[in-house]
Amino acid sequence: MIKAHVHVTLKAGILDPQGRAIRRSLENQGFTLVNNVRVGKFLEIELQEQDPAQADAQLKAMCDTLLANPIIEEYHYELERPPEPISGQGS
C-alpha cells in the first residue's frame, strides 16, 4: 500500500474569502500580527498499489479530474515510500 499526501491550494491571485474571514477572526481575538491567511485542502489517500510509478499516475489523474479545480486551484502531492520488502540477495 502506498500513502499519498495531497495539497490543493488556490492559485496565487485568486481571492480567498475563507482565508480572509479567518484572518478577521484572528484579529478580533487579538492576533493582530497576522498579515494574510490562505486556506487549502489537505488529503491523505491510501492506495492499494505497490508500484510508485503507477500510484503517481493515478494520483495525477485523480487531482486533474476530481480533487482540484484546475481553473482556480493548483495541487502537489508526495508519495510515502512503502516499507522495503525483506529480500535476500545471493552473491
Next chain:
Amino acid sequence: MIKAHVHVTLKAGILDPQGRAIRRSLENQGFTLVNNVRVGKFLEIELQEQDPAQADAQLKAMCDTLLANPIIEEYHYELERPPEPISGQGS
C-alpha cells in the same frame, strides 16, 4: 515576516464523511484502488513577526483557540525561516 504552514486533520478514529464521499466519487470514476481518504485543512499564514519563538507561541495559541477543534482535530505546523539579513562582519 514569518510564514507558517498549518495542517489541521481529524484525529484517528473520528469519522470523516467528506473523505468517504471523495473515496466513493473516485471509485465511481474508476479509481478502484483507493483504500481510504482523509480530508483536512491546510493553512498558509503570514505573520508580521521576526522572532521565531514569538511566532511559534502565537501559532500555538491560534490553533488552540480558533483554527482547530481540539475535541476532534489535531494540528501541526512548520515555520518557514525568514531569509537571513544581509550583514557585514568585521574581524
